[in-house]
Structures are given as C-alpha cells and as structure tokens.
Amino acid sequence: MRFAPSPTGPMHIGGVRTALFNWLFARHHGGAFILRIEDTDQKRYAADAIHLITEGLRWLGIDWDEGPEVGGEYGPYIQSERIDLYQQWADWLVEHDLAYRCYCTPERLAALREEQRARKQDPGYDRHCRTLTPEQRAEYEAEGREHVIRFKMPVDGTTTVHDLLRGDITFDNHQLQDLVLLKSDGFPTYHLANVVDDHFMQISHIMRAEEWIPSAPVHRNLYDAFGWEMPQIAHLPVILNPSGRGKLSKRSAGFTEGGRKVPVLLYEFQEAGYVPEAIINFLTNVGWSFGDDREVFTVAETIERFDLGRVNPAGSSFPLEKLDWLNGVYLREMDPNRLAVLLKPVFEQAGYEVNLEMLRQAAPLLQPRIKTLSEAPAMGAFFFVDEFAPPPVEELIPKKMDAAAVLQALERARDVLAGLPDFTAATQEAALRALAEELGLSAGQLFGALRAATTAQRVSPPLFESMEVLGRAESLRRIDLSIGALATAG
C-alpha cells in the first residue's frame, strides 16, 4: 500500500494533520508512506520549503519510506523534476482527443469572469477553444500564441466519486470545468500531476483535505481518460478557527478572545513551547477518536488502532485549550532530565545564563507548573538571574505585617537557616515552622516574606525546595540583600 500526502510551502498545521493521518494509516496497514513534493507553481516556489517540510516531519517523528532525502524506486519525488512525464501524458490526451489546446489569453479569461459576475452567471471557462476549427488552430499556432492544455470534460451525464468517509458523491458533469492540465509555462497543474504521479507511484490510497472534493470528479474522469485505476480516496475534514469562523489559515493567525496568539504554522507551535508528542496526540483527537474514553495515548497505540471508521467527517475547530492541557500532561510525565535539556534553550532565549546542573534540579519543581516550555522562565527565572535584585519593598511585606516585623522575621530566618545542620527542604521546613510559631506569624506570612526575599517573584515553586536548589550560600545572600533593601527603605 502506498500513500501520498502532498505538502508544499511552509508547514501549516492542517497539512501536518493530513500528513499524520496518512502516515498513521500507512503504518497501521503496514503500507508505505510516500512523501512527494508538489512544487509545480513556480510563482509560489520557496527555496527552503522542502527542507522545512522534512525537518518538521522529522521533528514530529513522522518518517517516510519514499521521498526526498530517502529516495525510492518510483522517484524522483519532486514534481519539478518530472516535467517531461506530465507533458508526455498531456500530449497523449490531446492526441486521443481527450484534451485540447486552449489559446485564450489571461486577459480574455479575466474579462469573461468579470462579465459572468456582472450577469450573475456561474463563473467558469466557456470552452471557447474546445470547438476551434483546424484553420483557427493553425492560425493561432502561426501567430505563435501561447497555449495551455485543457481537459475535455464530458458535458452531460454525471460523475460519481466514492469517498471512504462519505460514500458516493455525485456531480452533474455539465457544471464541471474543462480544467487546465498543462500551463503555458509547460508546468502541469495539480490535477494532472497528482493523477499521473499517483498512477506511476502506484498509490493505493489518498487522504487529502476536504477542499479537494469539488475537483475529485474531474480527477475521476482523468483516470478514466487514461484508462487507469483510481486510488481509494478519503477527504479529511477541515480544521476551523478556534474562535472565529472559517477554516484555519495563515490569515487566522492573530489573537483569540483570550488575547493569545493563535499558532497556525508548525514552527509557531514549536516556538510556543509545545512538544511533539503532545502535538501528535492533540491532532489525533481532532477529527479522530481513540475510543474507550481515552484522550491520552501513545503514537504506538494510535498506529495500532487507527482506522478510517473513526474519522469524523465533520469539520472541527481547533481546541487550543485542550492542547495546552495535553502539553502539560506530557511535560509532567517527561523525564526531568529531558525536560531540563528542552528548557535550556528556552531560558537562554529569554536572556538567562543557564547552569544545566541547577536546571536539572529545578526541572521537577517546574514540571507541574508549566503547560508549555515557554512558560518556564516566568516561573523559574529566579534560579538563573546572575545579579539578584530584591523586589520592591512593598512586595516583601505580606498582608497584615509591617516593614519592621518583616525585617525582624527575615533576620531571624536568616540566622535559623544559617545554623541548620543541612539545607534540605525538610530540615528547613521544620525549623522555619517553629520560627513562625515563635514569632506569632502564620506559615503563610513567614514563607511569603521569604519567597519574595529569595525569588523576587510573587509566585514560585515551593519555597524550601527552591532554596535547596539555590543552595544555602545563595539563599542567605539573597535574604541579606532583601534585608538591606528593607532597612534602607525603612
């Protein structure tokens, strides 16, 4: 079995989902997963796009059996390297009177569309060149006019396409177009290239986005014209905007009502601090369901269970809050050492100099407190500031306390901590609880003041564990700095 996703351009998350479903289907059935680059639009060609695609898929753990960088016996897998093949088969269709050369200029076509719109007619090519006489054709040729090759769609009857998710879909042929197969620059359109390639690459199944449904009957007729068997096909539902309407597109990148940026491109998910496992799990939960009331499952489990029967044909919007939750689940389950490695560049990018050893120790503290990697600096920056500055004095003073009381409490705490036999969280806690009682303070008051004094943050991981990671010397140094700030202000 062979499968062909056809990504092109930068990796859109919808494209990722299509690739993922194809890959899962192939892996489940033990078939081959083929990556083919459909770069037949020279205007939109981006030099680094192929690399972005392969790197993106690799990052997610989606591997391919045939395609760029890995080869395969039906290559090349980049369409711009297969131009001769498309031209050859386009000519074959013309020779067999199944397609024709069209000499209409873009200007005429634009004018035609304009006129149709003005008259509220259905837009579409009027098949002007389909019925050219040999003389007219010869005349145009003599003029050296550029031409395209258009498919001769049957003008009456119906065409039925069998969709694996939706069953038979029937179209009236008279409202289908004579689509362009070969452009005037000699490049094929998607319609020609995908049919030719799927045939010669022996593709058995296609899963593509729903927006292809309207051209499916033309593809069906193209296969018939060539006399080739059409692969089984399933059209995947589109992904809609999280809050707004319409399908998710690059243009939907903006802000949700929560004021958050909506990630659309794969690298935006990476930058937002989502990990591959979470993205994969998330994507499989949109449009497909595991069953058994389970939301969290491994890729291996998904492969084992993946089937078209559980694909929901309805479009769905992007439940980003669920991705946040899922990402948090994966972060919490992750080996803390791996988390530390993932977090290192995040802290560095935020401008901190990271001591990996300390980060390893801090990772378990950060773990249950972040949903995305990018949230880590807000919670754990205090571990890595090289010039610690105490917070504004008002933040050092907990509720129902005044500066003098806080000053005294910090000084006492400092002495207690300095005299401890060891600096473990448990030892600290026992001693400081006793101190709080002695001073007539609640645990919240004393610990709150110490938290502010040592982290300069309003919220942080638990105080004692944090100080333990920080180390006694650094903790005492910070408390002293805060005492100094308090004394100066007072």
Place this chain on the structure above:
RNA sequence: GCCCCCAUCGUCUAGAGGACCAGGACGCGGCCCUUUCAAGGCCAAAACUGGGGUUCGAAUCCCCAUGGGGGCACCA
C-alpha cells in the same frame, strides 16, 4: 449566484434503531489538599438545530428547512 460536504454539552468527541431522562475530555464553577502558584482528589452546571416521515420504538434511517463549512484560477 451555482455545486458539494457537514450537523450531539461553550469546545473536542462517544454513540453505527431499543443497553441513552445521552458517556468521556478540555474549559468553566464549587469543595478538599496547601507556604504562593500549580499539580492532584471530589462535586456540579452544560448538548441530540427545527419540522415532517419510516418503525412497536429514533441522537441513530429518509425528506425538507435552517445553520455552518468547502469549492467555482494557467494555486495547491
């Protein structure tokens, strides 16, 4: 405008005629735990778009309406 697809809690979904006064998850609200924030535990609110059929029986099948989505390029 025309064609096509789709339709269960706010959202993602389970449900393939009786097991459904509709199950799970996220989010939201409440409670517990608690040194802040999380995490965790418990509880709650929350849906079959409407109308016709078919059937002894419909969330499940059919039709219509409505709503949403997609398409109508020398882009994929």
